[in-house]
Each structure stands twice: as structure tokens, then as C-alpha cells.
Amino acid sequence: MSAPTVTRQPAVPKPWQHHDRETLLDTSSYLIQRDTVTQPDGSDDFFEFHQASVDGALTVAVDDQGRIAMVRYRSYVHGEVLTPPGGKLDPGEDPLEGARRELKEESGITAVTWSPLGRIALMAKSTAHLHMFLARDLTVGEQELTGTETGMTLEWWPLKEAVAAAMDGRLLLSGAVVSVLMAAQAVGATGRA
CATH class of the missing domain: 3.90.79.10 (Nucleoside Triphosphate Pyrophosphohydrolase)
Known part of the structure; x- marks a missing residue:
């Protein structure tokens, strides 16, 4: 099976930019981080994620x-x-x-x-x-x-x-x-x- 044909090339987004990190929750098995970022569209925002200690x-x-x-x-x-x-x-x-x-x-x-x-x-x-x-x-x-x-x-x-x-x-x-x-x-x- 071949990959689908791309009919329109998307604009190349800017990379995410990381500015700061705040820890919202830190337990023995769970860590929630909030990063201050500039998104690919250029707007500033927060990005919250789970940072795993193990896979x-x-x-x-x-x-x-x-x-x-x-x-x-x-x-x-x-x-x-x-x-x-x-x-x-x-x-x-x-x-x-x-x-x-x-x-x-x-x-x-x-x-x-x-x-x-x-x-x-x-x-x-x-x-x-x-x-x-x-x-x-x-x-x-x-x-x-x-x-x-x-x-x-x-x-x-x-x-x-x-x-x-x-x-x-x-x-x-x-x-x-x-x-x-x-x-x-x-x-x-x-x-x-």
C-alpha cells in the first residue's frame, strides 16, 4: 500500500518556542508541567503536559x-x-x-x-x-x-x-x-x- 498523494503543500510552520516551565503537580508517580510557549502560528500561550518518569x-x-x-x-x-x-x-x-x-x-x-x-x-x-x-x-x-x-x-x-x-x-x-x-x-x- 502506497502513501497518499499530497495535493497541496502546507505552509511550513515555525517551530514551537519554549520560554518558561512551571510544575503544577508533582507526586511520586505523576508530574504535570505548564510551559509558556510561542505556538507555530506565532501566538503566545501555555502548554500543559504529563512528564512521565518511566515508560x-x-x-x-x-x-x-x-x-x-x-x-x-x-x-x-x-x-x-x-x-x-x-x-x-x-x-x-x-x-x-x-x-x-x-x-x-x-x-x-x-x-x-x-x-x-x-x-x-x-x-x-x-x-x-x-x-x-x-x-x-x-x-x-x-x-x-x-x-x-x-x-x-x-x-x-x-x-x-x-x-x-x-x-x-x-x-x-x-x-x-x-x-x-x-x-x-x-x-x-x-x-x-
């Missing part, structure tokens, strides 16, 4: 039947959610190591073969990124759940059904949607379930 990692683990591991749990903010296993990286933790740790903790799964799927920004006004991986050659063991993960269950979904869930809104979390679609593309491209 996240998420793993689409594919078994030898072509199913993917999904975890279902009750989120404080969103209620019941379904997603491939993942979570916050520890400070200074390598994304792949964090993905391995989160996969083991949330699902009890360890994997031999790992491939990067990509990295996305979680929101336009956050510096947080989500690192996504594809894992194969799996061994399933015991979950190592934290207090917030109590009651988390492991489910095995056919990849095709997980893609349908991503497309019809059953997967609420943006990282879950993107990672499932990227995994489907990667598995389709390799021809290996």
Missing part, C-alpha cells in the same frame, strides 16, 4: 496454536479491562527486561523468542512511551500478582478474535489495541502463527 512495556505472547495471552482485571479508573500483559518499567529498566518481568508477573509466562513490535506515545500531551514486543516459544507457570492485580485472570484468545475485539471496542486501552494490531501484522508478514 511502559507490553507483550503479545503467541502460543503454538496461534492464540495470544490476554489478561482481564478490574482497573480503578476504567473498570474491567482486557489487554496483553504489560505495565510500567522500573526506573532505569531496559524495555525488553521490563516486558519480560511484566509478562512473568501478570501471566506466569516466560518466552524464548522475542521481537520488538514498536514504540508509541500513549497520549499527545504525555512524554510516556509504550514499548511493545512479540513473544513466542512460551512456557506457562504461576502468576506473581501485586495487590492492584489481585483477581487478574489469564485468557487465551485466537489472534483473529483479538483483532476483532481491537476493532469493535472491546479492548479499551490504546496500547492493547495497537499491540494486537501490530502483532497481527507481524504474524501475517512472517506467515508463522
